[in-house]
Amino acid sequence: MAAVVSCVNRLLAHIFVLLVVLMDVNGNRVKHKIYEDIQGDMACFKRFNGTQEIGCTSKFSGNIGVVHVVESKEDLVWVYQRGPHQPYVLAITPRFLTSEVLKEAQNSGKVSGVVVMVEENKLDLPGGFSGETHCPNHELGLYNDSSQSEYSGYCWKEPWNPNGTSLLYMSWSFPIFLIDNETSINNIRDYYKTFNEPGTDGEPRSWPLCCMELKSNMFGTTNTEVCMRRRTIATSVFQPVNFCDPLSDYNIWGSVKPMNSSEVTPEKSVIIVAARMDAATMFDNISPGANSAISGMVTLLAAAGALYNLKDDIMKSEVEKNVLFVLYQGETWGYIGSSRMVWNMEKGDFPFKHQEDETDQISQMNLTHIDSFIELAQVGQGMTPVGSHLFLHTDPISNVDPEIGNETDTLLNLLEKYANSSGNVKFERANGDAPLPPASFQSFLKRVNISGVVITDHRDEFKNSYYESIFDDYRNVKYTSENESQETDMYHKHISRVAGVLASALYTRLTGNSKVIKADEKLTDDLLYCYMKNFSCQMFRDYGDRLPRDLFSDKPAKMYVSVKGGEGSRTTLTHLVFAKLLGEKVELNETKCKTESLNQVHQLYYFASLNNGTCVMSTVRKTEAMSPAFLIKDYNWQSGEYSTWTESGWQLTKAMIFLKPSVAEEVGLVCGGIASLLLSLALVYFMNSRADLLFGLTTPPAPC
């Protein structure tokens, strides 16, 4: 026997070699030969507010469609008019990511999904594209239609965001995936070419065609009221299903002077310097918000750092003023962070309820303590060849009050003074008869009349033509650094200049004497780089050395305000950086460097990898930024008083590409199977029943 084996083997030796070469060693399951996974982590998902649902969802089992790559209008036409193999999954380039195209797709009923292929290298940007409406946050703003102010209609006449497509606020019946992974995109293109691409004369190909399954089934439906109710029911009955969760994160804020509850805070003593720290897109896992969020945020951080370097003379000055630096969260979705702060101040438990027993605790603060309000909105595109050119917006309504008007004036003058003195910064007053652009300041003005200014890079309409879109990234603000601190880059210089001016103005307000302050350019550049290009930059890894490694991706920071327990990595890191900038080093070792409670005036932070172990004492802390709507008992969801935005929950989002056979083939196969079964049944039955005759009784096989 062995001989035979060996000879056979020798015989087939070369075939073996051939096969061993041919056969793929990994994943032998036939599955892997059938399906090819496509990047599926950037799906468009559903959000809800009191009245509507927005975003996309797939069916429970996913949507399947024949892949059709759309390079030009003709391809779309082909799909709608000639394409016989519906439904289709359109693979479009960003140029086609417009509400018209999507609407047409939805109405045609021939489209079961859309894939947006964003290629880094050959990126064809649409002229202007913003997912937002023409008037971002109009409904929850100060000048909303229900308000009696004469400015309520202003935005509709002169939209702040003319590029707004409101794509973000539309609801689609099919899933939309964003793909920026090279290999995935190439796969799609290649398989499309090999199997699906129509002939020259638009002749459709025949089965088997390459299809795509997009799976992003959203749990929630209808609106916040419904999905929150269902969530509570599900939780009360059996294990919870997260039909939807309220958008929530944390406001991060700190004061230059410590606010101790032991000494009373005088009225109108606190200058709030605010910026918002969140942006949004319709897709998961991508929300760069370079201009809409990061520009203002970094300016604020830089200004805070610059100002705090002079804390000694600030502390010893007699002027009873204080500066509160605040980074607001979730402003994109109806001023969540600012409205929450205002709500708490009104209830008198901002930052925390007053504890009787504790001696060392931060003092209460309410609206009357606010002196004035300086907000840094989008300042990224105020860069001119010679320097920086920004605009100061004020609220015409509150300025009617002469006292407020004067305060505002002085504030503006101060800012302009330092702008001029700095030489290459120009602060220009925006049209005094125009309302404020979208800004957190509005949440305060809804409740209280205070002087304030919103600093932006635009006079009338946004300079930022990609407001709240995936293209609002470093390119949009012309940021050029390839790694930390490059001198050639102009953008970080611009930001630092603005920060410097702001810092000087604040210094004057705090101390009464004037001084020109320069912000640390290295710092701004690092921050900009970390936020806009590489979240796992050296600076962040140093500050966040205690955070789990997987929080750091080498992509831009995701600026989307997520839900509780969502991705809060950028919040945490911003918090730490902020604390370091607005804090002083104290000599405590790691074990000592801990804070008992959030109420304490000073919080302690330990940075193990900053010059081998630094303990920082700072007033910076975070308070929850979740819309009051979810805290007020039986709040009326339709009353557009507070933001009611929630995010749907989902299991997973995945996309894969595969080949689908023709129906005829399948039917044939089944018939064949049945035939084989029946035939064999008949045959065996026959042989059984006639066994005696078939196997003649002559030789009954003797037992072995």
Add this chain to the structure above:
Amino acid sequence: MDGHVNIDRDDKVVAVEDSVNKGVKKKRRSQNQEDASGGQPPTQSIQPGAQNDGGVALDTNAAFSNDHVQENGPQGVVRRHQRGGGGAEQEPAGSAPPARRGTTQETRQSRHPPGEWEEVEEEEEELKYGAQHVIKLFIPVSLCMLVVVATVSSVTFYTEKGTYLLYTPFHEESQSIGDKVYDALRNALILLGVVVALTIVLIILYKKRCYKIIHGWLLMSSLLLLFIFTIIYMMELLRGYNLGMDWITVSICVWNFGVMGMVSIHWHGPLRLQQAYLIFIASLMSLMFIKYLPEYTLWMVLAVISIWDLVAVLSPKGPLRILVETAQERNEPIFPALIYSYTRMTQMLLEMEQWRAKLVHREKEIPQGGGMQKMDMWLEMEMLRLIPFHKNNARICLVNYYQLNIQPLKLDEITKIDAMEKDKILPERGVKLGLGDFIFYSVLVGKASSYGDWNTTIACFIAILIGLCLTLIMLAIFKKALPALPISITFGLIFYFSTSLLVVPFTEQLASEQVYI
């Protein structure tokens, strides 16, 4: 599932008498004919047995051995003699069973096989007889496994981890295999401790004759299983397919399902239905295990339990032994309901009642000399004809009963109170496979299938069936109580690991290259 078709209940006794009186050969013939009738339906009385029993009462002696008498013990023999006497007298009083016996005897005469084939044929007939019972065990076991595997591979709930049993405090979080195994071992030992404790409690209860407690307990547990676990199962099924359902419908369905289950298990119901319920319960139970035991712990538990099983049954002072002894000296069945199907039991009871009725109203016919105790003798021997007593089977039951008892939740223990109260003297008979065995077999196969590789699943399935086969064969050879788990589970484990580690890479390579062997 006592595979005891009524006819061989009669014939076996007849057989016994024969063997007592006339010796082996005739008795063997009796068996031939008993399966001749067992083999082919026509005989009305065989019908229920033939189709009913999903599983088997493998009547060991009848199946594989030729000597009944020795291990029937003196008392048995004595009774037989009485019976022989009594039977002879009472034959004319044409009550149903004697008549039946008569007919069977006739058939036996008529079907006397031709001379020289006799040996071979008897051989194979015996074999066949045993094989039948083995198959009758295969079917329900496979069904139970099928339910589990289907559920596991279609509903994710039972495979995703997170919540664990109270009995397994160590959750195998760490990455290193070593720690996991260590955790698993500790979990398994804890579980084993619980099992031992419960067994001892049960022994005590049993010794103290607190049947009420035991049965109340069993009733409770079956209630829990039938209602709550069914609800959970239903919920997960619906959730798996994302189907909405309202409370009204659900409550009606569950109420009906549960009550019907209780009725058919604890009271009278169609045998098929009852078997279906028992299978369902077993699979629910094993699904719970698959869900709530950490991965390595599950394998470890399987191993530990089957070892412990071995010890407890075979060691001279094993808890089972004690239970068996008491059961035997009391000469009473051990919670018949713990067994896959004990409906025969109820049926016997009914027959017993018939007998009693008959006897009572036939009292006058009984020769005056005896009076009451004569009547008792009558009753007793009638019973004996009805259900000859086999130590083995009683013990097997015990083994399986014990198997059942190891469930931490003790949910699969179903019993029949009136069965106990009506007749203490009713002995259990036939090899019964405990629900416990069902559960553990299904756990193994279900767990294997939860990794989505069907080769492994099939391998485990076959390995377990073979193990079962071997167990039964050994039962026939050694004629002593044998634990039903060890062989099967060992095979199962061996084949699970070997297949998933060695075979699957190979076969998948072959399959994807389309190479056939």
Add this chain to the structure above:
Amino acid sequence: MTVAQFFGCALIAFGPPISMFALTIAKDPIRTIMLVASSFFWLLALLFSSILYTLSPSYRTPSSLELSSLSYFRNCLVSGLGFGMISGAFSLVNVLADMTGPGTIGMKGDPYNFFIASAVTSLAFIMLHVFWGILFVNAIHRRAYLQLAYVILCHMLASCITLINPLYSVTIPTVWILTILSGVLAFIVAGGSHRTIKAAIGGHPRVLQVTTSDGNTTATVNEG
């Protein structure tokens, strides 16, 4: 939905063996047990050979597996079927499981008819196993070593020819020719001939006879 493919292939591959099982084996417990037992032994053999495979990942294993498993024990029709079914299952069941998804094979350059081909081939092999079973037993108890050699060679040829898959145009015909050949041989060995076929088509069934033939098989089992 390619569940259709799943059912199609499953029926093609396992239809005949299932019908054989249902009609000839299911009603006889002993044979059923034999079926399981034989598949168990096949598993053992497979285990053994996959150990070889893991030791040396070349294609020597299939044939060596065959020898080993053949040398393990005597087979008969039933056990042959057992062999066939389990081997068929092992070669096909995972492929079938993968078929149930929405897609079919062929996107990455594999042949489109991969599924159908494997279904047909595994059917052929199941049948081959059955026939080999019969032939082998006869060969053993008739001391007909030519038959023995044929079985082994045939098996090796069949197994080795599949190595050149996916050249279906070559492999499938060859395998099926072998199948038919062995089938005819087995039929003849079992005592059939064109004469008997004629008779059978003309004649009337006599069930009683079947039982005796059963008896023989079982007797065989008894000793084997």
Add this chain to the structure above:
Amino acid sequence: MCLAKLPNERKLTLCRKYYMAGFAFLPFMWAINAIWFLNEAFWAPPYPEQKQIRRYVIVSGVGALLWLVGLISWVVVFQQNRSVWGATADYMSFIIPKGVP
């Protein structure tokens, strides 16, 4: 258990008990009763109790059917109007399907 071996009066009592029990919202019990005693009621050799048994069987069969129809129609109605009924439907739900209004 095997009905054939039961004495007739026992059959009758059993059948009656099942029938009675059915009234406790146990249509399933009726169904079982109907199927189980079907043979006894119609095809078994006649005996005195058979008439009653037959009646019970018929009634419980019909009852079971009615229940079935009722239940199915209720389920259909509920599924149709779940989104319309809003909160009430949600509170009535044992499982609320994901992603369905």
